[in-house]
Amino acid sequence: ETGVTQSPTHLIKTRGQQVTLRCSSQSGHNTVSWYQQALGQGPQFIFQYYREEENGRGNFPPRFSGLQFPNYSSELNVNALELDDSALYLCASSENGGQSWETQYFGPGTRLLVL
Amino acid sequence: AQTVTQSQPEMSVQEAETVTLSCTYDTSESDYYLFWYKQPPSRQMILVIRQEAYKQQNATENRFSVNFQKAAKSFSLKISDSQLGDAAMYFCAYRHSGNKLVFGAGTILRVKS
Numbered sequence: 014e015t016g017v018t019q020s021p022t023h024l025i026k027t028r029g030q031q032v033t034l035r036c037s038s039q040s041g042h043n044t045v046s047w048y049q050q051a052l053g054q055g056p057q058f059i060f061q062y063y064r065e066e067e068n069g070r071g072n073f074p075p076r077f078s079g080l081q082f083p084n085y086s087s088e089l090n091v092n093a094l095e096l097d098d099s100a101l102y103l104c105a106s107s108e109n110g111g112q113s114w115e116t117q118y119f120g121p122g123t124r125l126l127v128l
Numbered sequence: 129a130q131t132v133t134q135s136q137p138e139m140s141v142q143e144a145e146t147v148t149l150s151c152t153y154d155t156s157e158s159d160y161y162l163f164w165y166k167q168p169p170s171r172q173m174i175l176v177i178r179q180e181a182y183k184q185q186n187a188t189e190n191r192f193s194v195n196f197q198k199a200a201k202s203f204s205l206k207i208s209d210s211q212l213g214d215a216a217m218y219f220c221a222y223r224h225s226g227n228k229l230v231f232g233a234g235t236i237l238r239v240k241s
Contacts, residue, residue: 058228058229105173119174
C-alpha cells in the first residue's frame with residue numbers, strides 16, 4: 014500500500030509569484046484535504062476535495078485554490094504569494110468523503126519559503 | 129467555533145517513565161471525534177490514537193492511552209514506558225462533522241536517556 018506523497022519537499026519563491034504543490038493520495042482514497050502549518054503552530058485547514066469537487070473550505074482567501082484529478086491526486090495553487098504564506102503545507106487523504114469518523118493519513122509536507 | 133488548547137508547549141520525560149500531555153477543547157456539539165497525532169522531525173503526521181465522544185470507555189493503543197472527560201472537555205494522552213522514538217511534536221485534534229480537523233498548537237515531547 015502506497016502512502017501519501019507530496020512534491021516538492023522544499024520550495025523557495027519570491028513575493029508575488031505563484032506556486033503549485035502536489036499530492037498523491039493513498040491507494041484507494043478518494044478525498045484529499047490540505048492544511049497550512051506555520052512554524053510552531055498546529056495545522057490550519059485550507060480545503061478538501063472529494064471526487065474532484067471542493068468539499069469544504071477553511072478561512073483562506075481565494076488566491077488559495079485547488080484541483081483534484083480523476084486519479085484523486087491533488088494540487089494546491091497559491092497566487093500572489095505573501096511572506097506570511099511561508100509554511101509547511103500538508104495534504105491528507107481519506108477514503109470515504111471525509112466523514113467525521115475517518116482517519117486522515119498525512120503526507121510528509123512541502124516546506125514553502127517566500128522571500 | 130471549535131477550539132483546541134494544548135497548554136504545555138514542551139514536556140520532558142525520562143526513558144521508561146510515564147508522561148501525560150494535556151488537551152482541552154471547546155464545542156457545543158455532543159457527537160464528535162478526538163485525535164492525537166504525532167509529528168516527528170521528519171514532519172510526517174502520524175495518528176497515535178482516536179476517541180469517539182459517544183464512547184465512555186477511554187481508548188488505548190499499546191503504550192498510549194487517553195483520559196477522556198467529556199463534561200470537562202478534556203482529552204489527555206498518557207504515554208507509558210516512554211521510548212526515545214516517542215520524541216516528537218504531539219497535536220491534539222477535534223472533528224465534528226464534515227471535513228476539517230481542528231488542531232491545537234502542539235506539545236513538544238523530549239525523551240531523556
